[in-house]
Amino acid sequence: MRIPPRQVQTLVVGMLGGATLLTLAVLVFIVVFVLDKGLPVVTWTFLAANPEDMGRAGGIFPIIVGTLLLPLLALGIALPLGVGSAVYLNEYTRETQMTRIIRFGTDCLAGIPSIIFGLFGLVFFVGILHMGWSLLSGGLTLAIMILPTIIRTSEEAIRAVPQAYREVSCSMGATRWETVRKVVLPNALPGIVTGVMLGAGRCISETAAVIFTAGTVAQMPVSAFDSVRTMAVHFYLLAREGISGENAYGTAAVLILAVLILNTVAYWTMHAFIRRKAR
Amino acid sequence: MRLSADKFAQYTFLGIACSAIASLMLIAVFSLKEGLPFILWYGPVEFLTSTNWNPQENQFGVGAMIVASLWVTAGAMLIGAPLGVAVAVFLSEFVPRPVMRVIKPAIELLAGIPSVVYGFIGMMVLAPLIRRHLGGPGLCILSAAIVLGIMVLPTVISISVDAIGAVPNSFREGALALGATRWQAVRMVVLKAARSGIVASIILGMGRAVGETMAVIMVAGNTPRLPHGLLEPVRTLTANIAIEMSAAIGRHREALFATGVVLFVVIMGLNSLAMAVMRRKGAR
């Protein structure tokens, strides 16, 4: 018996749609589950107090600070390197063996799991360079980790700047560097911001690489050589060691909200960018 | 003078552009430097095939963990690949563009959720369900596979969507003009044309599954023994490193770095495979 193609189509599309709904349901479930259990814990005191009794009581203030500082440091290092790489690949050279090697390296770096970054950071920054478990070790490790993301998003943003702008700038006697600085980068900025948001999101979510390099000390850092604890690490320690379910949920809720906001801002910037270009 | 400033900028940028490749080399060199001597000392065959991991007695075989990583990854791909490709096809071919523009970022949000949260929910919700309905300890291969299957979805979906989007519209129109239904056009023309991109998305998703650490630690049970069924607890390569690193010294520590080398090699293999697949598409 042969089923008519129209019915096959209805059946298949139904299944595909079901798969999509299932995926969305998982997302909604995770977000709702965490917020439902965690938000009641999140009060101003929780956000502003120091943790006590290993996190069983008290709040997460130094942990929030750590979660802000670490991505800031990582981005401070990765942003100039990533944008610079993207500028070189798109503005200063044509497709050569060299660019192919650089792109290959970037792609490989993007695929390396975070635990390997953690091991590397542990050996190189913590050990060989004697930085110890610190903000600095963690920031450098995360910088390498998010470098491919920054390079890729910056490249896309730079490629989207109309070639005509470069020609105009060049025709007026601008050097390549002047064209990059005055025309290319300002116009690629929204796309670069998207990359920054995505990179920050990855730093905030990261656990394995952070534990090995930034350590787990839940105290306010006073120098770059102090260990910090991020929210993801704090959540992991509380949840896995079964220290405090309640505070774990509270931390997770703040974490998820931060990630949601970062992603939304990234998406919104990117879209404003696309709309503006279409105008 | 000003020309030389431009040249200066050019060389600076070249230097900067090498940062990614330099980082990669550093990582490769230091991973190998820390791990390789141990592998040679312990014997590569013994290290890779022995299923006996007992650091107290200087027994360092990672065979069981390699098998565990394979099981968990295979399970994750069995769930994540078909689901992800189905979602990608649905979003690209059967949904109006405005709807897709809402759903796609929502799905990409899945990639933003920290892996510890996935692991935690797997531990709190999924594992008890499995324990109650299927038996076993709950923290097992199946739980890990399901959690990882969900975690690879954003990778599979977004790269597949790009691959399907790159198929020229004339291909679809050609098939539709011959009287095919939309689905027939998709199955016979679009999926064929986008095949290498979809395969690459699955390979990259696999890379993500092999490399995932925190979520796996929380749901896989972490027993370093050879598993005999889906409901048994296992310890993957990544979990082995993360769990024991903080307390490890001497040979034990070296053995963990050696585990990292194995992981590094597997991942680089998968990445190269994905790139080769994508390049074949480019050459065609």
Added chain:
Amino acid sequence: MTPTPTTDIKIDARSFSLFFGKAIALREISLPIRRNSILGIIGPSGSGKTSFLRAINRLNDLTPECHIEGVLAIDGEDIYHPHFDPVALRKRVGMVFALPIPLPLSIYENVVYGPRLGGRRPLRTELDELVENSLRAAFLWDEVKDRLHTSGLRLSGGQQQRLCLARVLAMRAEVILLDEPCSGLDPISTAKIEEALTALAARHTIVLVTNNTKQAARVADETAFFLMGELVEHGPTRQLFTVPRDTRTNDYVTGRFG
């Protein structure tokens, strides 16, 4: 070879050929362009007009695998000499493109883009004066003087093209290259641009590539006819349009092809 220093000739092409990879775009062009005059270049599309124009400010350098033979000299100096700085050249040779392409900056910033290059920081008052003069010379000042700090992209097509002209004037370029500057404009905007060009010819050497033969007839002092990468004929405009020496020129200006 030493170029002959003639005061009357601003730009001098001598057996100038241009190649993109193996393809030849211009074949042995010999074309002297007189100082402070308007040269119109006409010809069907693909005839090499634009390539020649972009050779004069070395914008073709941006295209991969482009190389030249022969000599192209400005003020008797070979601009393709290895020691010649193309960046300095482009400051002297301004260009207006076929489509109006204001940079995504304010009107004011568009005009001062050139003067601010090269690390120069002219005084605000100097810049203000320069902006006004340039916009006046491009017949745009009265229309935009109250909104100098709004985006250049908000102007109409004709205004945008005059802004692009003002931008070139602000560079104090000696040579102005125009690549079909009126192709997308209405007759009134076109008339304004032509009026501006005629006035500017007193102090600038202008090379105007156009698809519109009538435009060349209206504004150019001399006209050159390009066909398939070769210069077919060059002479005073009136002569070229009334008594062309070559039958191909005759066919083109009377509208028989192209």
